[in-house]
Amino acid sequence: MVMEQKDIPIIEAWIKGKLHGDDLLSFEKRMTNDAEWAEEVKIYRYSKETFSDKERLEFRKKIEIIQVDIDKEESNKKGLKWYFIFIPIALLGLIAWYWISSSPINTPGTGSTIEAIDSFPEVQDKLLLDDTLKPNENTMEQGISSNPKFSDKELIAMADSKIFDPLQEINLRSETEKQNNLLNKAISDYRQGSYRKAIQKANELMINDSLKSNATLLLGLAHFRLHEYIEAYAAFQQVLALSELAPDPLEWNILMTQLAQKNRSEKTFHQLLEKILSDKQHSYYDKAFELKKVISN
Amino acid sequence: MAAKVKYTDQEYLSAIRSGDPIILKSLLVVTKKIIAKIVYTGNGTMEDILEVQSSVLEILFTLDRNSKLDISKSLMAYVHTIATRYFAQIKRKRGNLNLIKEVEMVQEFGFEQELIEMERMNFFKGKLKLLKEGCKDLLEFCWSNEDATMQDVAKNFNWASENVASVRKFECTKKLIRLVKADKLYNEYL
Numbered sequence A: 001m002v003m004e005q006k007d008i009p010i011i012e013a014w015i016k017g018k019l020h021g022d023d024l025l026s027f028e029k030r031m032t033n034d035a036e037w038a039e040e041v042k043i044y045r046y047s048k049e050t051f052s053d054k055e056r057l058e059f060r061k062k063i064e065i066i067q068v069d070i071d072k073e074e075s076n077k078k079g080l081k082w083y084f085i086f087i088p089i090a091l092l093g094l095i096a097w098y099w100i101s102s103s104p105i106n107t108p109g110t111g112s113t114i115e116a117i118d119s120f121p122e123v124q125d126k127l128l129l130d131d132t133l134k135p136n137e138n139t140m141e142q143g144i145s146s147n148p149k150f151s152d153k154e155l156i157a158m159a160d161s162k163i164f165d166p167l168q169e170i171n172l173r174s175e176t177e178k179q180n181n182l183l184n185k186a187i188s189d190y191r192q193g194s195y196r197k198a199i200q201k202a203n204e205l206m207i208n209d210s211l212k213s214n215a216t217l218l219l220g221l222a223h224f225r226l227h228e229y230i231e232a233y234a235a236f237q238q239v240l241a242l243s244e245l246a247p248d249p250l251e252w253n254i255l256m257t258q259l260a261q262k263n264r265s266e267k268t269f270h271q272l273l274e275k276i277l278s279d280k281q282h283s284y285y286d287k288a289f290e291l292k293k294v295i296s297n
Numbered sequence B: 001m002a003a004k005v006k007y008t009d010q011e012y013l014s015a016i017r018s019g020d021p022i023i024l025k026s027l028l029v030v031t032k033k034i035i036a037k038i039v040y041t042g043n044g045t046m047e048d049i050l051e052v053q054s055s056v057l058e059i060l061f062t063l064d065r066n067s068k069l070d071i072s073k074s075l076m077a078y079v080h081t082i083a084t085r086y087f088a089q090i091k092r093k094r095g096n097l098n099l100i101k102e103v104e105m106v107q108e109f110g111f112e113q114e115l116i117e118m119e120r121m122n123f124f125k126g127k128l129k130l131l132k133e134g135c136k137d138l139l140e141f142c143w144s145n146e147d148a149t150m151q152d153v154a155k156n157f158n159w160a161s162e163n164v165a166s167v168r169k170f171e172c173t174k175k176l177i178r179l180v181k182a183d184k185l186y187n188e189y190l
Helices: A007-015 A021-033 A035-052 A054-102 A112-117 A121-129 A152-162 A175-180 A182-191 A195-205 A209-225 A229-242 A247-260 A266-277 A285-296 B009-018 B021-041 B046-065 B075-093 B101-109 B112-129 B133-144 B150-156 B162-181
Strands: none
Touching: A007 A021, A007 A035, A007 B162, A021 A035, A035 B112, A035 B133, A035 B162, A054 B021, A054 B046, A152 A247, A152 A285, A182 A195, A182 A209, A195 A209, A209 A229, A209 A247, A229 A247, A247 A266, A247 A285, A247 B021, A266 A285, A285 B021, B009 B021, B009 B046, B009 B075, B021 B046, B021 B075, B046 B075, B046 B112, B075 B101, B075 B112, B112 B133, B112 B162, B133 B150, B133 B162, B150 B162
């Protein structure tokens, strides 16, 4: 039998140890003989106990408040850090663009363009990622695909298995929310392998500032699964710049886009890998170490 | 700036008891890296890190209160072991049945009971959060104010009588029970 309103004061008394004599005997007998009722009593008891320990609840609350403070501080610091990084990069980019487009040595066939962009690593990286602007392969550094040990397919499979992918784990809360929330729908599409649909929905979500980081991460992962590594790289970089999500897994994913990409540059790949390996506290240090061992053996 | 300074285990324990926000903040900064590594290695999320971190510290709080902390072991060893075990449980409940090797270490640290209690509390807290605000506030008020009578409840919520309060409390309790029972894992917490 299920719990009734009149049972509550008796259950409360039992929890407080204030049930005695025949009342206690009869309560215990019912607990033994009526499984459904006993189950509801236990649910009531544990729910109540969860909120009875004020000292413990206050401690937890305090911790959660400090966690929010730390997050805010970290976001502000990252924001400031990116501000100082992006402005010089943007300026360098502008200068490079101006210099390349106006320079008399920028003539097809002379080979001088490659030499010129060598002085601008950021521009070089951009070019390396852009198929339409791919420089002459003979002048490029050889990528890790030149290592006969791994084919492109093997490297893609390696990156596929190592990518940080929280979308497979996120709990979609209620059924209603699942149906109404576009982000949840996009995640569902992603999980079902409908990556194009997920990308379409993620793009629609971009107008919502509060969802931008998650939508862009989704976008990056969907492009990654479609082997569109240039788009995936750009998306992960964008999430990193938004500074709302933890940077370590994003840096790892950026490295994975390089690992999986055809015509990758060994230089860019190793720069990203060494960046992770330079920080022993990096969440992906062990994985990066393992990866380095695998590809250099 | 003070939050960045590392303190001794003893100072961290004192802060857990006293609630000193500066030392607690330092403890959170220090433990976040340890926990992030565990969570990200297991493909967890940022939300998981925060959840695991607050639960680990809550377990430390109860272990200390129950005089069960072994001071010969470092606090960070406790953090690492509890976090690994707790995150393995989260993963297991999400359908990933591969428990992590460190599970055996739990015996040595002796926090199994606190961990089970923590999981149960988080489960019931999670279910209460799914109730509508009115119900959530009512049950929280009733259960966190041990001595409150139905009359006090009625007064606090501006209801006409204690009878109204009793009926509402019962209705909300039933809703909570339904939510708990709708979870396929609820039997694990009873």
